[in-house]
Amino acid sequence: MKTPPRLLPLVDDGFVDEVVRQLKSGKEAMVFVVVSEGEVRCAKVYKEADKRGFRQSVAYTEGRKVKNSRQARAMEKGSRYGRREQEAAWQHAEVDALFLLAGAGVRVPKPYNFHEGVLLMELVTDAEGNAAPRLGDLVLTPELAREYHAALIRQVVLMLCAGIVHGDLSEYNVLVDADGPVIIDLPQAIDAAGNNNAMRMLVRDVDNLAAYFGQSAPELLTTDYGNEIWALYAAGALRPDIELTGVFVHDETPPDVDALMRDIDAVAEEEAERQRRLAAADE
Numbered sequence: 001m002k003t004p005p006r007l008l009p010l011v012d013d014g015f016v017d018e019v020v021r022q023l024k025s026g027k028e029a030m031v032f033v034v035v036s037e038g039e040v041r042c043a044k045v046y047k048e049a050d051k052r053g054f055r056q057s058v059a060y061t062e063g064r065k066v067k068n069s070r071q072a073r074a075m076e077k078g079s080r081y082g083r084r085e086q087e088a089a090w091q092h093a094e095v096d097a098l099f100l101l102a103g104a105g106v107r108v109p110k111p112y113n114f115h116e117g118v119l120l121m122e123l124v125t126d127a128e129g130n131a132a133p134r135l136g137d138l139v140l141t142p143e144l145a146r147e148y149h150a151a152l153i154r155q156v157v158l159m160l161c162a163g164i165v166h167g168d169l170s171e172y173n174v175l176v177d178a179d180g181p182v183i184i185d186l187p188q189a190i191d192a193a194g195n196n197n198a199m200r201m202l203v204r205d206v207d208n209l210a211a212y213f214g215q216s217a218p219e220l221l222t223t224d225y226g227n228e229i230w231a232l233y234a235a236g237a238l239r240p241d242i243e244l245t246g247v248f249v250h251d252e253t254p255p256d257v258d259a260l261m262r263d264i265d266a267v268a269e270e271e272a273e274r275q276r277r278l279a280a281a282d283e
Helices: 005-012 069-077 080-103 142-161 198-213 218-222 225-234 257-282
Strands: 018-025 029-036 039-046 111-115 118-122 174-177 180-183
Touching: 005 039, 005 118, 018 039, 080 111, 080 118, 142 180, 142 198, 142 218, 142 225, 198 218, 198 225
Parallel strands: none
Antiparallel strands: 018 029, 029 039, 039 118, 111 118, 174 180
16 A cells, blocks of 8 residues: 555655554544554554544643753643643653553553654554454353453453553453454553542443443442552552452441541631741741
C-alpha cells in the first residue's frame, strides 16, 4: 500500500521496511501492519488531539512526571508549546508503560521503538498467524470466561505491583492470542501511587471485566476483586503470586463524628495560637 505521510519518516530513517496494510482506526490512533527489521510488526500512529475521540483528563494525568518546571508551567497555561508538550507526554505515557509492564511480565504487546510520534510494537496474532481478535468479538463458554477472567485479574495484579493502573480496561482493550488475553491501549495509564483517582479507576477496570465475563459466567458478577486488590496494595501486602478470593468486606462502621469534631477543634485552636504568637511577635 502507499505509505501514509506519518510513516514516511520511519521509512526514511530505516525503522520500517514496508507498510503492508492498515489494521484498524480507533478513537486515539491508527494502527498499521508493517515490516520492521525483517519481522511483521505493527505501527501505532497517534491521532492529533483535535481528531482524537479520547480526551485527556486531569483524572488520568494527575501525578505524571514532567521533564522540568518550564514544561509544567506551559502545560498548565495551555500555551502552544504547552499543548505540544502535553501531547508528547500523553503519547510517552503508553510507551513508558509498555516497556515497564513488559519487563514486569505483564501480557502486553512487546514495544520496540518510538519515533516521530509512532510506536513500533509486536503484532499480536492468533494460532494461525492472523491479527488477534478483540476479546469483545469472541463468543465465550462459561469455562473460557472463567479462565480468561482469572488470567486478566492476574494481569491487573501484576500491573499494580509495577505501579500502574490501566484506567480504561474493558473487553475492547484486550486481544486474545494463542495463549490467552493480551492487554492493549495504555496512553491513559495511571501512576497508582501518584494519582488520587487510582483506586476508583482500578475498581472500575475490574468491575468492567466482571460485567463482561459475568454474561457467560454469572457468578463473577458478585465478586469484588477490585476492592480486594486495592486493599492489599494499600496495606503493602500485594504480591504477584498472591491468592485472591474475590470477596471484600466493606467497613460499615459509622464514623465517630464527635472524635472528628474534637480533632477539627484542636487544629483550629493550634492555628489560633499560632496566629496569636505571630501577632505578639509583630508588636
